[in-house]
Amino acid sequence: METFSLSHDDWSLHRKGIVDQARHKQKVKEAIRRNLADIVSEQSIITSDGKRLVRVPIRTLEQYKFRYDPNDKRGVGQGDGNTKVGDILERYGKSNGNGSGQQAGDQPGVDFYEAEITFDELAALVFEDLSLPNLEERRVRELPAETVRFTDIRRSGPFSNLDKRRTIRENLRRNALQGRRGFGRMEMDDLRFKTWERDIRRESNAVVFAMMDVSGSMGAFEKYVSRAFYYWMVRFLRTRYDSVEIVFIAHHTEAKQVSEEEFFTKGESGGTKASSAYQLALDLVEQTYRPDDWNIYPFHFSDGDNWPSDNEVCVRLATELLRCSNLFGYGEIRQTRSTHQSSLMQALRRLESPKFVTVSIGDKADVHPALTRFFGANAGKEAQRGAA
Amino acid sequence: MARRSDPDLARLRDSIEQIWEIAQRLGLRPFPTHFELVPAAIMYEFGSYGMPGRFSHWTHGKLYQTQKTMYDYGLSKIYELVINTNPCWAFLLESNTVLQNEFVVAHVLGHSDFFANNAYYQRTSRRMIDTVTLNAERLRRYEYQFGMERVEQLLDAVISIEEHVDPFAETERRERPATPARRQSAYDDLWEPVMSEDQQQSTRLPARDGVPTPCRDLLLFLARESPILEDWERDVVEIVRGEMLYFYPQMQTKIINEGWASYWHVQIMRELDLSSTDHLEFAALHSSVLQPHPGRLNPYYLGFTILNDVERRFNALDGSGRERLFQLRETECDVSLVRNYLTEELVSDLDLFYAERRSDALVITEKQWEAVRDRLVEQISDFGIPTIHALDADYNGNRELLLRHEWNGRDLDLSYAEKTLEGVEQLWGRKVWLETRENEGNPLLLSYSRGDGHARRQAAA
Numbered sequence: 008m009e010t011f012s013l014s015h016d017d018w019s020l021h022r023k024g025i026v027d028q029a030r031h032k033q034k035v036k037e038a039i040r041r042n043l044a045d046i047v048s049e050q051s052i053i054t055s056d057g058k059r060l061v062r063v064p065i066r067t068l069e070q071y072k073f074r075y076d077p078n079d080k081r082g083v084g085q086g087d088g089n090t091k092v093g094d095i096l097e098r099y100g101k102s103n104g105n106g107s108g109q110q111a112g113d114q115p116g117v118d119f120y121e122a123e124i125t126f127d128e129l130a131a132l133v134f135e136d137l138s139l140p141n142l143e144e145r146r147v148r149e150l151p152a153e154t155v156r157f158t159d160i161r162r163s164g165p166f167s168n169l170d171k172r173r174t175i176r177e178n179l180r181r182n183a184l185q186g187r188r189g190f191g192r193m194e195m196d197d198l199r200f201k202t203w204e205r206d207i208r209r210e211s212n213a214v215v216f217a218m219m220d221v222s223g224s225m226g227a228f229e230k231y232v233s234r235a236f237y238y239w240m241v242r243f244l245r246t247r248y249d250s251v252e253i254v255f256i257a258h259h260t261e262a263k264q265v266s267e268e269e270f271f272t273k274g275e276s277g278g279t280k281a282s283s284a285y286q287l288a289l290d291l292v293e294q295t296y297r298p299d300d301w302n303i304y305p306f307h308f309s310d311g312d313n314w315p316s317d318n319e320v321c322v323r324l325a326t327e328l329l330r331c332s333n334l335f336g337y338g339e340i341r342q343t344r345s346t347h348q349s350s351l352m353q354a355l356r357r358l359e360s361p362k363f364v365t366v367s368i369g370d371k372a373d374v375h376p377a378l379t380r381f382f383g384a385n386a387g388k389e390a391q392r393g394a395a
Numbered sequence: 396m397a398r399r400s401d402p403d404l405a406r407l408r409d410s411i412e413q414i415w416e417i418a419q420r421l422g423l424r425p426f427p428t429h430f431e432l433v434p435a436a437i438m439y440e441f442g443s444y445g446m447p448g449r450f451s452h453w454t455h456g457k458l459y460q461t462q463k464t465m466y467d468y469g470l471s472k473i474y475e476l477v478i479n480t481n482p483c484w485a486f487l488l489e490s491n492t493v494l495q496n497e498f499v500v501a502h503v504l505g506h507s508d509f510f511a512n513n514a515y516y517q518r519t520s521r522r523m524i525d526t527v528t529l530n531a532e533r534l535r536r537y538e539y540q541f542g543m544e545r546v547e548q549l550l551d552a553v554i555s556i557e558e559h560v561d562p563f564a565e566t567e568r569r570e571r572p573a574t575p576a577r578r579q580s581a582y583d584d585l586w587e588p589v590m591s592e593d594q595q596q597s598t599r600l601p602a603r604d605g606v607p608t609p610c611r612d613l614l615l616f617l618a619r620e621s622p623i624l625e626d627w628e629r630d631v632v633e634i635v636r637g638e639m640l641y642f643y644p645q646m647q648t649k650i651i652n653e654g655w656a657s658y659w660h661v662q663i664m665r666e667l668d669l670s671s672t673d674h675l676e677f678a679a680l681h682s683s684v685l686q687p688h689p690g691r692l693n694p695y696y697l698g699f700t701i702l703n704d705v706e707r708r709f710n711a712l713d714g715s716g717r718e719r720l721f722q723l724r725e726t727e728c729d730v731s732l733v734r735n736y737l738t739e740e741l742v743s744d745l746d747l748f749y750a751e752r753r754s755d756a757l758v759i760t761e762k763q764w765e766a767v768r769d770r771l772v773e774q775i776s777d778f779g780i781p782t783i784h785a786l787d788a789d790y791n792g793n794r795e796l797l798l799r800h801e802w803n804g805r806d807l808d809l810s811y812a813e814k815t816l817e818g819v820e821q822l823w824g825r826k827v828w829l830e831t832r833e834n835e836g837n838p839l840l841l842s843y844s845r846g847d848g849h850a851r852r853q854a855a856a
Contacts, residue, residue, distance in 0.1 A: 011415050013408050015401065015432040015489065024440030024463075027456030034453050070454055071814035072555050073781050076806045080757055083771040084690045085697075086746040090759055096690050096750055097757040 038068050039124065040132050047133060047378070048235050048371035133375070134243050137382035139213060139251070139304065140334050157201040164200030173199035213302035213333075214252040215244060216291070218284040220309035222259040223276035229340040233308035234271055235374050236338065240306070241267070243382065254291060258284035260314075264291075280317045281309060281351060285324035298331035306336040306381065311351045318354040329360055336381045338366045403493055404432070410497045410667075417666045418504045422721060423659065425507035426483040426521075430500065433486050439463045441486055442473050445642060448528035450535075450634070452550050474684075475499040479510040479645070481521035494673050498680050501663035505656030512725050513652075515644040518562070523641050530634045537627055549628055552818035553635045556613050558780045560639045564612035609784035609799065613819075614639070616785040622794055623824030632822070646778050650729040654698015657685060658720070687745075692771075700745060701736050729775045737771070739764040747771070773803070781807055783829075796823045800831035807831050809841070809851075816843040 039046060080097070160173060178190055178197040217240070219233050244251045255270035256262050262283035265273070288305050296303060305328055313321065329335050339352050352365065366377045411430060418425065433441075441447050443458035465471040474495065478484040485503040487496050510516050520526055538546045610616045614636035618629045645652070664677050685696045702720055710716035723732065741747075742764035749761035749770045761767055782801040790797040796819070800807055812829060820827045826844035833839050838854040 011411055011428045011430060013404070013411060013430045013432075015404055018433055018437045021437055021440070023451065024436065024443065024456065024459040027451050027453055028460045029456070030451070031453040031456040031460065069811075069814070070457075070555065071811050071818070072558065073783055073800070073815050074808050074811055075779070075781055076808045079752055079805055081749075081751045081805070082774050083692060083747055083749050083767055085687050085692055086748055086759075087689060088746045090746055090748050090762070092748075092759055092762050094748075094759045095756045096759065099752075099755045099757075 034068060035124075036128075036132070039129070040135075043133060044372040044375040046129070047239060047375040048232070130242060130246060133239060133378070134246060136384055137243055137247070137378060138384075139244075139248065139302070140382065157203045159202045159204075160199050161202050162196075162198065162200070164202060166200075168201045168203075170199045170201045212300055213248065213304065214254060214296045215240075216254050216256060216288045216303070216305040217241075217270065218256045218258065218262070218288065218305065218307040219270065220259070220279055220281065220307075221257045221273070221275040222279040222312075224279060224312040225310050225340075226342075228342050229310045230274065232340045232368050232371065232374060233338070235371070236308060236368075236377055237306075238271070239374070239378055240382075243378070252296075254288075256284050256287055258287075262287040279309070279313050281307065281313050282317050282320040282324050285321060285328055289324060289328055292328075292331055303332045304334055304336070305332055306338070308338045308340065309351060310341065311339045313351040313354075315350055318350055321351065322354050322357060325355060325358060325363075329358060329363055332362060334381070335360075335363045336366070337363070338368060338377055338381075340368045342369060406493050407432075407496055410493065411500050413667065414497065414500050414504065414663055417663050418501075418508070418659070421659075421662060421666075422717070423504055423508040424511060425504050426481045426511045428483040428485055428503065428507050430485050430487055430503075432489040432496075434489055435466055436463065438473050438476060438486055438488055439466060441476050445638075446478050446524060446527060447484075448524050448531060449638070450527070450531040450550075452547070452554065454554060475503055477503050477506040477510075478524065479516060479519060479521070479641075480523055481511070483507040483510060484524065492676070494669075494676050495680060497667070498660060498664060498677055501660040502656045504663070505659035506652060508659070509648070509652050509655050509724055513644070513648060513728075514726055515647055515728050519641050519644060526641075527638060530638065534631065534634065537631065541627065546631070548821070549631055550635070552821045553614065553632050555815050555818040556617075556783075557635050557639050558778070559611065559613035559783055560615070560636050560643065561610075561612035562640055562643050564606070564610060564615050605788060606785075608788070609786050611782060611784055612636070613783060613785055613798075616788075617819070617822045620785075620788050621823055624822065644728075647728045647730070650694045650698040650775070651702075651723070651727055651732045652698070653695040654700075654702045654732075655720075655724050657681075657695050657699040658702050692747075697745070698732070700741065701732060704738065704741055705736055730772055733768060733775065734772050737768050742767055777803075781805070786830075790828055793825070795826040795828060797828045797830070800829060802832040802836065804836075806833045809833070809839075813841060813843065813849050816841060816849075820844055 078099075084096070086094075157168075160170060174197055175190060177199055178193055181194070181197060182189065182191065217237050219237065221230075225233075241253060244253060253267070255265050255267055257265050257270060257273070257275065258279075258281065259275050259277040260280045260283060264287065284307065285305075292298065292301075292303060325335065335358075337352075337355055352367075355363070355365065364381060366373070366380050368374065368377055439462045440459055443462055444455050449455070462471070462473075466473075472488075474488060474491065476486040483503075483506075485500075485507070487499055491499065534546060534550075606612075606616050606619050608616075614632050618624070618632035618636065621629070624632070661681065664681075669677060685693065685699055687693050687696050702723070705723065706716035706720055708716075709719040723736075727735070747764075747767050748759045749767050750757050751760045752758075753760070761770065782803075784799045784801065785796065786799050787797040788794070798819070800812075809831075812831070816827050816829055820843050826842060826847065829841040831839050831841065840852045840854060842850045842852070
C-alpha cells in the first residue's frame with residue numbers, strides 16, 4: 008500500500024545555504040577590491056558622511072548567460088478583459104533603461120550589481136596595504152598614548168609614591184638643624200611624596216602637509232581629483248595613526264594655512280606660485296615641526312601650471328624640504344593625457360631622490376593608484392620612476 | 396529531535412491521512428510521499444538549490460540570500476517544495492497554519508501524481524536526492540584534489556551555459572549506426588560497441604565519430620568534444636548536465652503541472668469538511684495562488700483554466716471530462732496542452748494578447764486567437780532561453796568552436812553573450828565564435844579568445 012509519512016525535525020544545524028551565502032559575500036568583497044580604483048573616486052562615496060552604508064557598483068559578479076535583450080520585452084500576456092490591438096502597456100524612458108553612470112551606446116541593459124557595504128569595511132579594503140613610508144623608528148618616542156610623569160614633590164600623598172631618598176634627606180636635615188647627626192626619629196614632616204602629571208604626548212609624531220593648488224587654472228576635474236585624494240588620505244591617516252597632524256595649505260600665488268573644512272570646500276582663483284606653499288611648509292617646519300622630533304610628509308597636488316619664473320625657486324625650496332622629509336609626494340593632474348609635461352613637473356623631476364615620488368593623474372580611476380604609490384609598501388624605497 | 400508532542404502535528408497527520416484517502420478515491424496515484432515540516436531558512440535553501448543535497452556554489456548562496464531577504468521582508472513566500480523522487484519528498488513550512496498546510500498537502504499530491512504518471516518524467520531518476528548528494532560529494536573531493544578555486548572557476552563557466560541541455564541529444568547519438576568493432580568473437584554482444592584502435596588513438600581529436608552537429612546540448616558537446624578538459628573536468632560538466640536534465644521535464648510542464656495540482660487542491664478541499672472560517676482562509680489562499688498577473692501570464696491560472704475548460708467541454712459532450720483530464724496528465728506537456736486545448740473561447744475569456752516593443756512603448760499587436768496561441772507556443776518551447784547550437788568543432792580548420800544562435804526575431808543581449816563566450820572559451824581552450832543576428836536580422840559574428848580578446852564582425856545580410 009502506497010502511503011505517506013510526516014515528520015518535524017530539528018534543522019538548526021543545517022547551514023549549507025548560509026555557507027554558500029558567505030562565499031557569495033566573500034566574492035562581493037573580492038570584486039570590490041578589484042574595482043577599488045573605480046569605487047574610490049565615486050562621487051557618492053566621497054560626499055558620504057562616512058557613517059552610513061555605501062552602495063558600490065560591481066560589474067564582475069553578474070551571472071552571465073545567453074539571454075535575450077532585456078529591453079526587447081515581448082510576449083503573451085493577460086489583460087483586464089478589454090484590451091485591444093494598439094493598447095500601450097508600458098512606456099520606456101528615452102534612456103533605453105540605462106541609468107546614469109552606465110555604459111551608453113551599443114551596450115544595452117548592462118546590469119550593475121550593487122553591493123552594500125559599510126564605509127568602514129570599504130575603508131579597510133582601501134587602506135589594506137597602506138602605511139606612512141619611511142617612518143623612522145629612532146625618532147619616534149616610544150611613549151604610550153597616555154603616560155604618567157612624576158614632576159613634583161609634595162608633603163602628602165599615597166605611601167606607594169613615597170620618595171624615600173628625599174624623605175631621608177629631609178630627616179637628616181631636620182636632625183642636623185636640631186644638632187643631631189644621622190638618621191632617625193622620623194616625623195610626619197619628613198615625608199615627601201612624588202606627584203605625577205598625565206603626559207599628553209602621543210606615541211607617534213608625524214606631520215603631513217597637505218598642499219593643494221587652488222588657483223584659477225585648476226578646473227572642476229582637477230579640484231575633484233585632488234580633494235578625492237586628500238579625502239582618502241585624511242581618512243587613512245586618522246584611521247591608522249592616532250595622532251598624525253595634518254596641516255592643510257591652500258595656495259595660488261600666496262599660500263595660507265586653512266582649516267580642514269575650508270580646504271575641502273573653498274575654491275580660489277588667480278595665478279600659481281607653488282613656491283609659496285613650499286615656503287610656508289618650511290616655515291612651519293622651522294617653527295613647530297622640528298625634523299628632530301617629527302616625521303615630515305609634504306604632499307602637493309597641482310595642475311602644474313606654475314609661473315615659469317617660480318620653477319627655480321620651487322626646486323630650491325623642494326630640495327630643502329626634501330632634506331628634512333621622510334617622503335615628498337607630488338601629484339600632477341592633467342586631464343588631457345598629453346605626453347607633454349608641465350613646467351613644474353619637468354623642474355621637479357630634477358630632484359633625484361628616492362624620497363621624492365611623483366604621480367600623474369589623468370583619470371578619476373588614478374586616485375587609488377596614487378594612494379598606493381604614496382603610501383604603499385614600496386613607496387619612497389624604489390628609485391624614482393616615470394609616473395603612470 | 397522530532398517534536399512529536401506538538402498537537403498541531405497530530406492534527407496535521409490526521410488531515411493528511413484524510414486527504415490521502417480522498418485523493419486515492421478520486422483516482423490520483425501519487426508516489427508514496429514523505430512530508431517534512433521545515434523552518435523558513437531551510438525551505439528557502441532547498442528552493443534556491445532546487446533540491447536538498449545539491450553541490451555548493453556561490454550562485455546558490457546569492458539566490459538564497461535574495462529569496463530569504465524577500466521572505467524576511469514579507470515580499471514573497473514559498474508555501475511548499477515538492478521533489479520528483481520515489482518516495483516523493485514534500486517540504487512544508489513549519490510556520491504555516493494547519494489549514495495552510497492542508498491546502499499545500501492537497502496541492503502536493505497533485506504534483507506527486509503528475510511526477511508519477513506524466514510521460515515526460517518517465518526517464519528521470521527517482522532517486523535524485525541520492526544522486527545529487529553523491530555529485531556534491533564528488534565535487535567536494537575534486538575541491539580537495541584540485542583546489543576550491545579551480546573547481547569554482549570551472550563551475551562558473553559551466554553554470555553560465557547550464558540551461559543549454561537537450562534530453563534528446565543522447566537518443567540521436569544512440570540511433571546512429573554503431574561503427575563496426577574490430578573485435579570478432581562469439582561474445583561481442585557482451586561489450587559496448589568498442590572503438591577501433593585508430594579511433595582510440597584519435598580520442599583527443601574526435602572528429603567524425605564525435606557528437607553529431609548541430610548540437611543543441613552545449614554541455615554534452617563540451618564535455619565530449621573539448622580538446623583541453625581533463626577527465627575530472629569533463630565529469631563536472633556531466634554532473635551539471637545530469638542535474639539540469641533531471642529538471643528539464645519540470646521546465647517543460649510548468650503550466651500543466653501547476654494547473655493539475657491546482658485543479659486537485661480544489662477538488663480535495665471541497666471534499667473536506669471545512670468550517671466556514673477555514674473555508675474563507677482556503678478561498679483566500681486559492682485566489683492568492685491563482686490570481687492573474689495583469690499584463691503577464693500566471694502559469695497556475697492558465698493551466699487551471701485550460702484543464703477546467705477541457706473537463707467542462709468533455710462532460711458536456713459525453714460525460715468523460717475527468718477521464719480526459721487523467722489522459723492529459725499522462726501525455727501532455729505545456730506546448731502540447733496549449734497547442735491542443737487553448738481554444739478561441741479561452742483566449743477571448745482570458746483576454747490574452749501578444750505585445751511587442753514599438754519604438755519606446757510596449758504595445759499590443761495581436762489579439763487574433765490562433766496567432767496569440769502560436770506566439771505562446773513559441774514562447775514556452777524555448778523557456779525564454781535563446782537556442783544555441785554547436786556547429787563546428789574545427790572551425791577555420793584550427794580546432795576553434797563555432798556556435799550559432801538560432802535567431803527568431805529576438806536579439807541577444809550582446810554584452811552578456813560576450814561574457815558568456817569567455818566561459819565557453821575557458822571550457823574549449825581555443826577561440827570561440829558565435830553567429831547571431833541583430834537589428835531586424837543583420838548577421839553578426841562574435842568571437843573571443845584570451846589572446847585576441849573580443850571581436851564583433853558584421854556581415855552583409
